[in-house]
Amino acid sequence: MKKIVFVAHDPGGYDAVYPVYEDMRNQMECQLFCIGPSANLNRKFAVRIDMVLGYLHDALKNDEVAVLITGTSWGNHTELDCLKLCQKYNVPTISILDYWSNYASRFRTDIGEHIYPDYYFVMDDLAKKEAIAAGVDEKILYITGHPGLDKFFNTKKTLQPRTVLKKILFLSQPLSSLYGNSLGYNEKTVIVDVINICRELGLKLNIKFHPKDLQDLKIKYRKFEVTGNLEEVLPSYDVVIGMNTMGLLHAVLMGARVISYQPGLKIEDACITNKLGLTKNILTAPDLRQILENVDINNRKNIDNFVWSDGYSVRRVIDKINTIFNARELYDRGNR
Structure with a gap:
């Protein structure tokens, strides 16, 4: 059975990715890799960076990967290497944004190349608007909310x-x-x-x-x-x-x-x-x-109008992943 592979490096990326993994593992086969700082947040899934790329390379060769889901990081390109490797094998790739900044630069390599996912999940209209202004192709952007915020609601x-x-x-x-x-x-x-x-x-x-x-x-x-x-x-x-x-x-x-x-x-x-x-x-x-x-501090503005404020961001992300996965299954069947 094919697996959904999750990779997180930065703590923010882990916060966005882990709730999705935790829910989806009850539905189908999933594999989570925590590398770099995120490994300190969850030692159960901590692995060396070279092990992730080695595993993914072998799994792709054996047609064992359904979808790759990554966080977005600074100062390390492992997630980008994973995206590039999966795209080489025509496996759908998804990245989940965890903060309203650096929309394009997160995907830029040291030589100036941009390696974008096939699907870029962002939190709300503000994130989508700013991502487009930063040069991200609107066609890959999808508003899903923020999975890491659900627990606070x-x-x-x-x-x-x-x-x-x-x-x-x-x-x-x-x-x-x-x-x-x-x-x-x-x-x-x-x-x-x-x-x-x-x-x-x-x-x-x-x-x-x-x-x-x-x-x-x-x-x-x-x-x-x-x-x-x-x-x-x-x-x-x-x-x-x-x-x-x-x-x-x-x-x-x-x-x-x-x-x-x-x-x-x-x-x-x-x-x-x-x-x-x-x-x-x-x-x-x-x-x-x-x-x-x-004591002049007031943070009482109503937050109910934001997409991510309903506590259902994880569900929206999973629904979109399932749509992607099912569409790919139909495509693969039609080309056998």
């Missing part, structure tokens, strides 16, 4: 905000590795600001590091570190501060007070909670201090 957690702030959670990101200083800020400069402001205001601060954060950064600020899934640790905090991480959207959906802090931002704002009007971009340390001091 299906397990409602109501947080009771306090009028006096005591504990702050900062969500770090490896922005310096991705952008250097081109944004006007990075996690190194922002952490210093947040630590100083929390110290001045007598607030307890914890930092939740990103799996791809630099090890030196983690060691330097390890006394602030908190571990665990965001949905588990979040209820202990009064405010969540981040830069442009997807975790800010997760926190908003769970009912937390959320701040996007991007001091000295030099480019167009890529923070999705700011783009959706759920948060405002705070650009200076004095402004951040004033907001925390006065």
Whole structure:
């Protein structure tokens, strides 16, 4: 029997791909490979990168792959290598986007070649519009919602905000590795600001590091570190501060007070909670201090009108995959 093969490298890609795998494995034969940072999120499916390509090459030669489904990553081209290999064997390929940015550059190789999937699943109209503007062919784009967000709607957690702030959670990101200083800020400069402001205001601060954060950064600020899934640790905090991480959207959906802090931002704002009007971009340390001091935070905009806000994104993705799979089956039968 043919398998659906899933491959995830970055944590965001894993968040988008894994819920689909978890549901589909009850329907048909599925194989999940977690490589790179995603391997640290699920050791059960952790494999070396060379093992994925070796397995896929043999499985394709033996006509054992029905569909390839990947996340979208930065700094590693394994998913692109998998896409290219499957397309060589005329096997349908799907990539699931996990964030509203870098729509085309995620699929660009070091030599400037773009290796796109046959089907590119994006979250909503905004993502589709921005992807087209970035040069992605509209014909491969499909709006399915975001599979990684379903759990935040299906397990409602109501947080009771306090009028006096005591504990702050900062969500770090490896922005310096991705952008250097081109944004006007990075996690190194922002952490210093947040630590100083929390110290001045007598607030307890914890930092939740990103799996791809630099090890030196983690060691330097390890006394602030908190571990665990965001949905588990979040209820202990009064405010969540981040830069442009997807975790800010997760926190908003769970009912937390959320701040996007991007001091000295030099480019167009890529923070999705700011783009959706759920948060405002705070650009200076004095402004951040004033907001925390006065508890001036409101993320109460209604989110019910967004495609991904109904908790059924996984189902939409699977329905589309089944359509693709069934169409390919009919095609193969007609050409035997």
